[in-house]
Amino acid sequence: MLNTLEKLPEAEITQSLMIHSSRSVALAALVSFSEIGFHATTTRHITKRASVSAGSLYTHFQSKEDILYFWMREGHRSARDAVRQAVKRTEDLEERIAAIVCDLTLWHIRFRTVSQVNTTQVRALSKEHYAEIRKYRREIVELLRSPVNEGVNQGRFQVPAIDVYLNAVFAIILDVSRWYPRDGALMPESVADGYATFARAMLHCG
Numbered sequence: 001m002l003n004t005l006e007k008l009p010e011a012e013i014t015q016s017l018m019i020h021s022s023r024s025v026a027l028a029a030l031v032s033f034s035e036i037g038f039h040a041t042t043t044r045h046i047t048k049r050a051s052v053s054a055g056s057l058y059t060h061f062q063s064k065e066d067i068l069y070f071w072m073r074e075g076h077r078s079a080r081d082a083v084r085q086a087v088k089r090t091e092d093l094e095e096r097i098a099a100i101v102c103d104l105t106l107w108h109i110r111f112r113t114v115s116q117v118n119t120t121q122v123r124a125l126s127k128e129h130y131a132e133i134r135k136y137r138r139e140i141v142e143l144l145r146s147p148v149n150e151g152v153n154q155g156r157f158q159v160p161a162i163d164v165y166l167n168a169v170f171a172i173i174l175d176v177s178r179w180y181p182r183d184g185a186l187m188p189e190s191v192a193d194g195y196a197t198f199a200r201a202m203l204h205c206g
Helices: 002-006 009-016 020-036 043-050 054-059 064-088 093-110 112-120 127-153 162-179 188-202
Strands: none
Touching (some): 009 064, 009 112, 020 064, 020 112, 043 054, 043 064, 064 093, 093 188
16 A cells, blocks of 8 residues: 555655655545545544554644645645746746646646645635635735736736636636546646636637
């Protein structure tokens, strides 16, 4: 089971955890959260999958919610960083929007397990942790809103309602982790390019 966990793309996100068994616990919990949900996941589910003793679980994390918070925080940081990189490498507003949509879509496909958990289990966080995650989400939204708003103000884009545009774009990106086939029937780049084309087309539909 441990080798299977280490093969998850999300293992890349656990590198901030210095202890190997902590990474195993985090990955085991993530898989369980995605399969049966946060509330249905028990300590036994996590420790059995991670191959650690029940008593050692809390030497790695303070609670089950603490593990969920780890994934919410690190997952949102990773997604935000992907968007920041798209912004840095583009100058033209429309190209920047396309790059953000493309790269964020690729992120949600690559890390689709944590994407699903972060989308469906966020309400299980404590109020304090939820408030922190909302800040990451707002930052990601603003990184896309900025070029859209600038293009509208310049008269380049004909977006009737910017919030509607943003909601539509983020809705399809977040949903990709749910439906994307795990058998490799579709290339991630094809999906991401298609979403970017869609996002660009909506800039001129006013």
